[in-house]
Structures are given as structure tokens and as C-alpha cells.
Amino acid sequence: MIPKKKLQVFVSSTYMDLVKERQVAVEAILQAGHIPAGMELFAAGDEEQWDVIKKWIKESDVCGAT
Numbered sequence: 001m002i003p004k005k006k007l008q009v010f011v012s013s014t015y016m017d018l019v020k021e022r023q024v025a026v027e028a029i030l031q032a033g034h035i036p037a038g039m040e041l042f043a044a045g046d047e048e049q050w051d052v053i054k055k056w057i058k059e060s061d062v063c064g065a066t
Contacts, residue, residue: 004033010060011038025064
């Protein structure tokens with residue numbers, strides 16, 4: 001049996017007003033056996049930080065908005 005590929009899923013949305021919704025999305029991603037990623041994993045910063053975030057988005061298999 002071929003193992004199922006785990007996808008990295010980047011959750012994109014505003015944060016403060018959608019904390020609960022983002023948590024539900026992250027839980028669903030984990031329950032499906034995939035790897036969640038999101039902006040809250042990164043400290044607020046300068047443009048260099050934004051470059052890191054863009055790289056994470058580009059390297060994700062899926063980018064979904066809540």
C-alpha cells in the first residue's frame with residue numbers, strides 16, 4: 001500500500017477577527033492527516049519577514065482562505 005502524501009496547507013485570512021474559524025480550519029487539516037501553516041507562526045516584522053512568509057505560501061501544497 002502506498003502511503004498517503006501529507007500536504008502542507010497554508011491558512012490565509014485576517015487573524016484577530018477569525019481566531020475561532022482559523023482554529024477549526026487547523027483542526028480539520030490535522031484531522032485529515034495534513035500539515036497546517038499560517039501567518040500566526042511568524043513574528044510581525046519587516047519586509048524580510050514578508051519574504052519568508054511568501055516563501056512558505058509558495059512551498060505549500062494548498063493555500064486556503066478562511
